[in-house]
Amino acid sequence: MPGPTDAGTATWLxxxxxxxxKPAGLKATVHRKLTAAGAVxxxxxxxxxxxxxxxxxxxxxxxxxxxxxxSALLLRGCALLGGPEMTAAFNAARDRDYDxxxxxxxAAVASVEAMIAAGDxxxxxxxxxxxxxxxLDACYLAVGEHDVLGAGKARDAASALARYRSVVDxxxxxxxxxxxxx
Numbered sequence: 001m002p003g004p005t006d007a008g009t010a011t012w013l014x015x016x017x018x019x020x021x022k023p024a025g026l027k028a029t030v031h032r033k034l035t036a037a038g039a040v041x042x043x044x045x046x047x048x049x050x051x052x053x054x055x056x057x058x059x060x061x062x063x064x065x066x067x068x069x070x071s072a073l074l075l076r077g078c079a080l081l082g083g084p085e086m087t088a089a090f091n092a093a094r095d096r097d098y099d100x101x102x103x104x105x106x107a108a109v110a111s112v113e114a115m116i117a118a119g120d121x122x123x124x125x126x127x128x129x130x131x132x133x134x135x136l137d138a139c140y141l142a143v144g145e146h147d148v149l150g151a152g153k154a155r156d157a158a159s160a161l162a163r164y165r166s167v168v169d170x171x172x173x174x175x176x177x178x179x180x181x182x
Contacts, residue, residue, distance in 0.1 A: 010087065010149060011051040012079060015058045017065050017072035018045060026068055030061050038146025040086075040093045048086060050148045051076060087149050094151035097143040101136055102153070105160035108132050112167045121175040126168075133168050136161060 015034065019027055031041075037057035039047040049058065062072040079086055112129055115121070140157055147154055 010078065010083065012048050012077060012086065013039075013051050013055055013058050014042070014046065014048045014075040014077070015039070015062060015072060016046045016075070017062070018070050019065060020069035023068065026065070026070075030065065033057055033061055035093075038090075038093075040089050042086075042089075048090075049146070050090065052148050053145050091149055091151040094143060094147045094149075095153045097139075097146075098151065098153035098157040101139055101143065101157045102160040104136055104139075105157075105164045108136070109164050109167050112164075112171050116167075116171055116174060121171070121178045123175065126172055126175055129168055129171065133161075133164055136164065 017030070019030070034047045034049075034054075034057065035041075037049065037054040039049040039054055039058065041047050047058070049055075058074055062074050065072040108129065115125060140161055143157070144154065
């Protein structure tokens with residue numbers, strides 16, 4: 001995960017657009033892809049993100065909008081006023097992403113701990129919980145790529161993942177001990 005950029009000197013990308021009436025699904029596609037790239041919406045058709053990984057997606061969305069008959073302008077610059085509010089909105093979006101990871105880790109830990117308490121040790125369970133761990137790791141890395149301004153909950157999410165990893169290791173150890181017998 002890259003280190004935080006100084007919020008006062010952040011360079012922002014801003015995509016301002018007007019969509020054509022058709023195709024009907026274009027609005028949802030643009031919104032989904034921009035937010036997945038880490039952009040936050042300043043208004044209905046105005047998305048912003050710190051310069052960096054989101055630029056490629058913002059360029060693609062601009063091209064898609066224009067090719068569909070809409071108009072779009074991609075700007076790069078710094079905030080003259082309101083920079084702290086933009087940074088706070090961006091970090092709040094990342095913190096929501098981290099909160100989702102934390103909640104999913106806690107639910108997974110509770111599920112695995114229940115299996116351990118019940119003595120329910122099966123290889124298919126290990127495969128499932130390991131796949132969930134890999135998925136959550138990938139989500140954490142994806143959020144971290146966008147977290148260039150240092151959102152506050154990154155460490156909490158990392159701790160939740162470490163806790164889940166620990167419980168998965170405990171489950172695997174007990175499963176293999178049960179398979180090998182006394």
